Amino acid sequence: MSFILRGLLSGGRAVYRARAPCLHYGSVAPDICERTLVAVKPDGVQRRLVGEIIKRFEKRGFKLVGMKLLQAPEGILSEHYHDLQKKPFYPALIHYMASGPVVAMVWEGHNVVKSSRLMVGETDSSQAKPGTVRGDFSVHISRNVIHASDSVEVAEKEIGLWFHRAELVSWETNDHIDLYQV
Numbered sequence: 365m366s367f368i369l370r371g372l373l374s375g376g377r378a379v380y381r382a383r384a385p386c387l388h389y390g391s392v393a394p395d396i397c398e399r400t401l402v403a404v405k406p407d408g409v410q411r412r413l414v415g416e417i418i419k420r421f422e423k424r425g426f427k428l429v430g431m432k433l434l435q436a437p438e439g440i441l442s443e444h445y446h447d448l449q450k451k452p453f454y455p456a457l458i459h460y461m462a463s464g465p466v467v468a469m470v471w472e473g474h475n476v477v478k479s480s481r482l483m484v485g486e487t488d489s490s491q492a493k494p495g496t497v498r499g500d501f502s503v504h505i506s507r508n509v510i511h512a513s514d515s516v517e518v519a520e521k522e523i524g525l526w527f528h529r530a531e532l533v534s535w536e537t538n539d540h541i542d543l544y545q546v
């Protein structure tokens with residue numbers, strides 16, 4: 365059985381529900397269909413950290429439903445960091461994010477937005493705890509390796525900004541009984 369993501373068109377781009385309509389396996393099924401955008405930034409790609417980062421999300425039990433390597437267009441970056449455009453570091457941030465390819469991914473699972481932020485660690489790498497991506501692989505806020513959406517609402521917008529509807533794949537795992545009480 366499969367389900368179809370409902371994309372709502374907004375400004376020419378599809379906006380996807382971070383809480384997509386989802387299969388429920390039983391009466392106590394948790395919300396296992398929350399989605400978030402995770403992106404390995406250009407420094408992470410250059411440093412060959414893509415596999416390490418994917419491994420962490422897979423081992424945690426999240427499900428990959430979208431992934432691509434791309435040279436991020438300026439339009440996506442300016443929209444993505446729209447709220448930061450008045451910050452003094454904004455020009456350097458855009459330059460950094462456009463300096464090489466990024467790997468954009470959509471991960472799905474229970475509480476994935478909050479869990480991803482915890483796995484990624486503090487924005488300022490010097491404050492990021494060991495065991496987090498930033499705490500293990502980054503020493504400075506300006507080169508902090510990875511992005512993860514910071515709320516379900518933001519995840520919804522960011523997924524719609526970075527991915528077209530057809531690029532997201534809804535698929536069933538057969539390990540949900542090991543991962544969730546269903």
Ligand code: UDP
Binds near residue numbers: 448453510
């Ligand atoms: N950033 C920076 N200098 C700062 C604050 C942020 O270069 O003083 C960059 C950094 O790459 C960060 C991104 O801007 O990841 C977005 O900032 P935000 O506060 O949204 O942090 P995040 O959500 O990535 O943890």
Ligand code: MG
Binds near residue numbers: 514
């Ligand atoms: Mg942010």
